[in-house]
Amino acid sequence: MSERQLVTLTVNGVEHELLVEPRRTLVDALRHDLRLTGTHVGCEHGVCGACTVLVDGLPARACLMFAVQAEGREISTVESLSPDGRLNDLQQSFVDHHGLQCGFCTPGMLMLAEGLLAERPAAGREEIREVVAANLCRCTGYQSIVDAVEACARARCPQEERS
Amino acid sequence: MPQGADTDQPDAGHRAPSFGSTGRYVGAAVPRREDPRLVTGRGRFLDDIAVPGMLHAQFVRSTIAHARLLEVDLTAVRALPGVVAAYSAADLALGDITALLDRPLEEFVPTPMPVLSGAPQADGSLGKVRFVGEPLAIVVAADPYLVEDALELARVRYEALPAITSAEGAMAQGAALVHDEAPGNVLVDVSMFATEGIDEVFSDAHTVVEVRSSTGRQNALPLETRGALAEWDERAGQLVLDTCTQVPHQVRTVTAGCLGLAERQVRVRVPDMGGGFGIKCVVGREEIAVAAAAQRLRRPVKWIEDRKDALTASFLAREQQYVARAAFDREGHVLALDADVVCDMGAYSCYPFTAAIEPLMASGEMPSVYRVPAYRVRGRSITSNKAPTAPYRGVSRPQYVMVMERLMERAARVLDLDPVEVRRRNVITTFPYTGVNHITYDPGSYLESLDLAEQTVRDEGWYDVQAAARAEGRFVGIGYSCFSERTGYGSGAFAKRRMKVVPGFDISEIRMDLSGTVTVTTGTQSHGQGHETTMAQIVADKLKLDVADVRVEQGDTDRVLYGWGSFASRSAVIGGSAVGAAAGKLEVKLRELAAHLLGTRPEVLELRDGGVRPIPHAGDGVPPEGLSFTQLADVAYLKSHLLAKETDPGLSAVASFDVAGDGTFSNATHACVVELDPGTGGTRILRYVCVEDCGVAINPPIVEGQARGGIAQGIAGALFEQVSYDANGEPSCASFLDYKVPTAWETPDVLIKHLETPCLFTETGAKGAGEGGTIGAPAAVLNAVNDALRPTGVELDDTPIRPEVVHRSLQVTRSAAHGSAA
């Protein structure tokens, strides 16, 4: 077994100190050490995107990062979207558009979309589709996910603000 | 007659449906009650569960496809600090998982599947391994990373045998035997139908067309892999097994059997599930081994399958070959169908369905939506050195529908008729219709769906697009598939297959509590379909309750009386009818209790607004407010001295439902428009239309979600996904990099149009809706590709449709065209 290291993770605005093996992935630290189980694991190969979180505001695969690499970075998980228990507009849009079935891919899709909408608030349908294509969903056929993100984007950035 | 209603994209999901309303909730887009927890990350999937003292398990697996096992040496594994235990087959001595049919050995050879391979045999040997990934030992440690390290220390010695990796190889003279008991590697050989005089029909027919088709081996691929968490509960005297399964009670039976426990000593619980699609409707070996390890160690043990094992060592499906001929008259009426179906079922039969599930499904239902007067079929399963198969969404229907639809298209080409017109001349139009396959089809909208799909494609101008594209030398094609899907197989239908374990009924228990709200159990098992919502809709309508006042309980063998879980689109049909029947019994009890307390007859009372009230104008001088459910529950539980003598205290009821006849058929027509890229051979889907009829849609957005998700999986099979094996039986896909799952980029938006031919015997008029999308898509895509290839004269009959094959077809003809022009 390798030496454990002390790492400080800032997750959803809260600092945590953890003693982890250098090989411990960020997603395992989030899920099993911090018990933030909303972030899921579908492959551990960086392909499915179920583990998508925001690192310093940008979508990242938490299965491809080691926890020690996240030292000093701001990490946001799905649990950050509804701190008071009320759904945010993107989550509500997923509900309204039936953007989930089993819900296993959903936290990753939500964080992926939050990253997109923060960076490109005026994203159109095809742009959204291209980004959603970064993650896998086996249940929905994607259309309702694209619908959900698109509707949220339109509400957040009305037509007149789009270039 | 079916009634039509469109829900157009993209906002179909939340538009009020204009159809199917039989109550306040059934037919309405009731928001799913599963959603809030799932979108906030508060769902509880298997790997989200952690219990104190929990250990982690993984499996030592065979690295050779076919070999005699000489030794499984775990000494070094056990010596690694941190390893708590490592058990081989010899250490655990568990019973096998054996799926049986009530058929003679000539038709079916059983293949007991050991929980771990390598148990000492009667002759002193350790037996064989039969596929790469077969579990040989379970290793348990406190740390999940350390378990992975430990696996590498296992020393397994093999004496390799020739690997069987194809159906041809399996049936070749002198081929090595995967199971000594199965000569020629044939596990199933059933000739279900042979109409007398069929050979004469073929020899006298105006036209005979043939299709030889093969389909790739696929993985159902739920995004959540399999897994289990087992713990021995001293207080309950029970092994508690949390596992993501579609069939909790069947897992209980097999676990108890393999461990030598009574059923009451095993409790199976199912958390939220990240999909299943059939791969989780069979009992796996790993969950039993985990249970055995937990029982031994008296500590909780968890196993989460990694993606590599999920891709290579779990259950696969779909690898089939067809040689099919159909005879037609001059006008394109089908006269006879003759098919030979060979399914590569891999190394073992799955429990409870057996390796016969695919050939029996194909044999029984291949005539599809058409009036086929004469039919002969032979269905076989062969065994090979590949991971075993489970009934993946659609089960054989994607393949035989594809073959039937190819036969229709080919006949149309030979007879120079329009392919939709040929279908129109052959689809069943009068119901009930009893086919040559002895199945009675309940009313559907086969012709109407076909007409509407074609009309939609025409109205949207795709035929013009195609004509213009062809004029420019581009390859645009339009393809259709018309099909039905039997849903809600009752015990009668499964008994016809001669299963020894006969699924079919469902049984529900309903309880009203002191708050006047109810809890209802279902033996079906949601794995993403939203049963907590749809079942509640049915009960709420029946009891005139607010849907929020109905709680649905599933996935716990101690709390649910019994169940067959969810597969074969049975949940809405059978499970939905069972919850409805239980609610119906409770309704009677409530009226009887109210009548007793009000001094009147139950017949003048009805359920309304959360209570039992007099039917308006029924007289009898009952006070108009009647009694609320809370008032009735107050008496039933807290003032039982007021009950009639023969009335039991409490407010609960149990009811079951089974399908008496041949089930109910949902149907649909899919239409697909594709363009082929001459540069890459790639297929791009330009438009996808689905006209579907699943009777009354209990929750229309859920039905549409099933259709869209199913179509995505069907397209995946048509264009992308295949698990292939090399000559040594080594699987090609160890990660998503090798197994190409379509993303949002490859998956088209789907226009869905609804027809509604209500089922005549279910509680709600609903038919099943879980599999149709997957069934229809491969045929529609393949036909569209062939239509696009029409100028080339090439016809393709296999899936997945490989870009290099399309590319070659286009290149050949381009150079040919150049040649003739010169």
Ligand code: FES
């Ligand atoms: S789990 Fe990280 S990409 Fe799949």
Ligand code: FES
């Ligand atoms: S909703 Fe099941 S994987 Fe996306």
